[in-house]
Amino acid sequence: MIYKVIYQTSSYEVPVRERTQSLYIEADSQKEVRQKLSDRNYNIEFIQPLDGAHLEYEKQSEAFQLETV
Structure with missing residues (x-):
């Protein structure tokens, strides 16, 4: 299944809507998504x-690019 992850690039800063980013990743569960991204310092x-x-x-969007982890 493909998941869309909404995140901030730093877990040490207060979330600000204007800095919110997204990525797309393939995984079997939300838990696996978190495990795959655990080495990054994202505030999911x-x-x-x-x-x-x-x-x-979502595939029609220019921003759609499946993340490889």
């Missing part, structure tokens, strides 16, 4: 599973 705000029409919509 939200992990959203994507499927069906929502996944197709």
Whole structure:
């Protein structure tokens, strides 16, 4: 399954909406997503599973690039 991860680049700063970033990653569960990203110093705000029409919509975005971990 593909997940969209909403995060801040530093876990040491207060989250600011304008600095929020997202990435797309393939994993079997949200727990596995967190494990794959554990070596990065991200403040993960939200992990959203994507499927069906929502996944197709996200694929049309220029920002859609599947992260390899």
